Structures are given as C-alpha cells and as structure tokens.
Amino acid sequence: xxxxxxxNHPELRKDPVSGVVFFVDEEAxxxxxxxxxxxxxxxxxQAEINELKNDMNAIKSMLETLIxx
Numbered sequence: 001x002x003x004x005x006x007x008n009h010p011e012l013r014k015d016p017v018s019g020v021v022f023f024v025d026e027e028a029x030x031x032x033x034x035x036x037x038x039x040x041x042x043x044x045x046q047a048e049i050n051e052l053k054n055d056m057n058a059i060k061s062m063l064e065t066l067i068x069x
Contacts, residue, residue: 003013
C-alpha cells in the first residue's frame, strides 16, 4: 500500500485508493497501546475482585445458614 503524506501533518498518511487517513506516529501508537493494555488489566482485575466479593458473600451466607441450624 503506497501511502501519501498529508500536507502540514507529518503524523498522518492517506490511502489514495480509499481516501482513509491514518495516524502513523509510532510513539503515540505505543503509548495508546500501553494505556489500552493497562485499562484492560484494570477492568479484568476489577471483575476478579467483584467475583471474589460475590464468592465471599455466598460463603458468608452458607456459614450463617449452618450456624442457625
């Protein structure tokens, strides 16, 4: 794919066939990917914490049931 430079924007390239403009700043792309990975990890950790909370509540409820028998 032969990309064309966008005048006055060295970080942009344009596909002459489709007209799509791409952002090609590698450092910004790496930062974005790192931020995205960090965000995904945080969401995953939060989901795991919520699952552990639910498990603890279930265990607590079972223990209360056993104690009250």
